[in-house]
Amino acid sequence: MDERSALRRLAAALPAAGDDAALVDGLVVTTDMLHESTDFPAGTTRYTAGWRSVGASLSDVAAMGAKATAAVAAYAAPTLDEDELDAFLDGAVDVCEAVDAEYVGGDLDTTGEFTVATTALGETDAPVRRAGANAGxxxxxxxxxxxxxxxxxxxxxxxxxxxxxxxxxxxxxxxxxxxxxxxxxxxxxxxxxxxxxxxxxxxxxxxxxxxxxxxxxxxxxxxxxxxxxxxxxxxxxxxxxxxxxxxxxxxxxxxxxxxxxxxxxxxxxxxxxxxxxxxxxxxxxxxxx
Amino acid sequence: MDERSALRRLAAALPAAGDDAALVDGLVVTTDMLHESTDFPAGTTRYTAGWRSVGASLSDVAAMGAKATAAVAAYAAPTLDEDELDAFLDGAVDVCEAVDAEYVGGDLDTTGEFTVATTALGETDAPVRRAGANAGxxxxxxxxxxxxxxxxxxxxxxxxxxxxxxxxxxxxxxxxxxxxxxxxxxxxxxxxxxxxxxxxxxxxxxxxxxxxxxxxxxxxxxxxxxxxxxxxxxxxxxxxxxxxxxxxxxxxxxxxxxxxxxxxxxxxxxxxxxxxxxxxxxxxxxxxx
Missing domain, CATH: 3.90.650.10 (PurM-like C-terminal domain)
Known part of the structure; x- marks a missing residue:
């Protein structure tokens, strides 16, 4: 099963999901996981990684036509280097500030490959979905x-x-x-x-x-x-x-x-x-x- | 830097974080990342993994004295097996149902080690924090x-x-x-x-x-x-x-x-x-x- 089939399966199983973000009573929530080997080319700084990974989730909030409110990230790396973590946090905070959202923290963990999971939250009374386009x-x-x-x-x-x-x-x-x-x-x-x-x-x-x-x-x-x-x-x-x-x-x-x-x-x-x-x-x- | 020092650093950098969950205008948000090698012993079913990983984040919501509203998960595994994914989703949905929250989907990805990042949301007007205990x-x-x-x-x-x-x-x-x-x-x-x-x-x-x-x-x-x-x-x-x-x-x-x-x-x-x-x-x- 490739990822697109799997995502389709996920969408079918969960009526609240299946768009760029899920909606729960006007609250928009979306999560993404990024990995060094597939998402961060050699040379990507941790500042850029923090910016980009949190930004990817904020983009999903944007795609619903929602205001972004907050984001969190779970950060896992082979070693927890202070400078790298600080740079990552700076990037995460700065991209949130760029869209008037608040970065409110996260989780830390050691693992074999640098991996980031980000979640962004938003609010909207009138979400724009993927369905709704009309000929004309x-x-x-x-x-x-x-x-x-x-x-x-x-x-x-x-x-x-x-x-x-x-x-x-x-x-x-x-x-x-x-x-x-x-x-x-x-x-x-x-x-x-x-x-x-x-x-x-x-x-x-x-x-x-x-x-x-x-x-x-x-x-x-x-x-x-x-x-x-x-x-x-x-x-x-x-x-x-x-x-x-x-x-x-x-x-x-x-x-x-x-x-x-x-x-x-x-x-x-x-x-x-x-x-x-x-x-x-x-x-x-x-x-x- | 070990994880506890790193978490302390994270908490110091971000006033909204530092407890079991972060608080943003009465909204409680918490995220965790779990890995096969450290969190799921050999023999752990994907149903249990879904239950437990989402449950860990719901527990952080509980620790704030908050009502749990919703959870999402990002699921990454070396291969995206249909039965494993279904079992994981069943576990995630069931643990949410056990606490009257809604599982609203997530992200999928392939990676070297089975990894799950979960985020849970909650609501409270009067959060209970780690600070506040009094002698007596x-x-x-x-x-x-x-x-x-x-x-x-x-x-x-x-x-x-x-x-x-x-x-x-x-x-x-x-x-x-x-x-x-x-x-x-x-x-x-x-x-x-x-x-x-x-x-x-x-x-x-x-x-x-x-x-x-x-x-x-x-x-x-x-x-x-x-x-x-x-x-x-x-x-x-x-x-x-x-x-x-x-x-x-x-x-x-x-x-x-x-x-x-x-x-x-x-x-x-x-x-x-x-x-x-x-x-x-x-x-x-x-x-x-």
Missing amino acids: DVVCVTGALGRTAAGLRAFDAGETERGNELFRFTPRVAAGVALAPHATAMMDSSDGLARSLHQLAEASDVGFDVSWDAVPVHDAVDEYAEDDADRREMATTVGEDFELVCTVPAAAVDDARAASPVPLAVVGDVVDEGVRLDGESLADEGYTH | DVVCVTGALGRTAAGLRAFDAGETERGNELFRFTPRVAAGVALAPHATAMMDSSDGLARSLHQLAEASDVGFDVSWDAVPVHDAVDEYAEDDADRREMATTVGEDFELVCTVPAAAVDDARAASPVPLAVVGDVVDEGVRLDGESLADEGYTH
Whole structure:
């Protein structure tokens, strides 16, 4: 059983789960576990690890259109080094401050591989789910895609300072709250744009026609992309960018854009079926966490 | 830096943390990470692992005197086996049902060692902290101690069914809520009675005189204890029993006992300083998670 099948099973078993975060009486809760070997390239500082792991959970809160309130982390490493722990905590606290949430502590443990489990909490009276998109809506993306893909290239090239900088994204909590009144469906792009579109399509029972020219690509992608095909892959399938992908009625786009504190790009239309990029079928491929 | 120093550092850095759980505007949140090599003896079923790992976090909610509302878990294993995952989820759901909380899902991941991170949420208007005990109060324990020590012996002896049964404790959420109006300080006994007393003593700036005869010992301890000294160690230092240790003004003991849905044993007195068992200094020793 791969992770996607397992997650589907989890969602089916638990009615409160199955979206970016679970909802319990207006309280949003979401948890993630990250591992050194799969989530933190060599050169990732503990400050960046704290920022990014807590940020990933805050991004799930943002994807529900909820205000983020608090986060906790369980930190496990082969040895509990004081400087590393302090740096991790600084990163966790700083990313929470960046979205007006409070980092309220956690658990510590020794284990073979550096592992972090983060949980973020939020509040909303009107959550935006993955289901809700309608044919005739447009599909939008906040910010720009490909930042993590560029960060991975930077780490590969030994440019660790640049890699760390690119890995410390700002969770789109303010944008999620601002877009919530306008969006019909929303999720974060942590699995990449292609897979996010497929997940929204499945949850909402719709399709998407997306134009590559309209997809906002992060400036750093151009520093590392080898060619156009590589550039497209960096922006659409590598994922972990933690931008928001949402659908908005065409008539509400101007209001949504005015409300959003970050650029909001209309990348295509919601249609009856199929997920296409420039008219060609877009494979359901992406990073599997 | 050992885990206790690291946790102290964490608590000092974060005013909202440092007790059994953190508090954010009446919301209680706590997180734990458990690993196969340190927390689940060979023979532990995934059902028991789900029950126990989620139960450990629910116990931290109980220790604040809070109502438990919800829990999530991040599950990582070398392979995502369908039956194992289902069993884990069943255990997680069942322990939540046992304390009237809702299991609302989580995250899945592959990793080298079976690892679970759980987060539990609760609500309280009047949290009971580790600080607050006064000389003249009495110190009480819910239920009976040594259950996990006996469970470990059962697993060691190859009696896996018995071991699993002993490992599936009921978190003392109902007792915590019932005791909260009477208790001056409270925590759970997850680090063992000896260490719990030292932690309460440090937080409240008091001491304890405890009588061994008054300590409630779990029936299963007598099945496995080799002699009296072993029996005492199983009940006082092995820990992970997830009972509540609380202090209550002497005049409130009858009311506290009447309110508690489980037996409440008065095991000693709160004094000005020192932690003693039968008049002898009780070492700050116990299980370090």
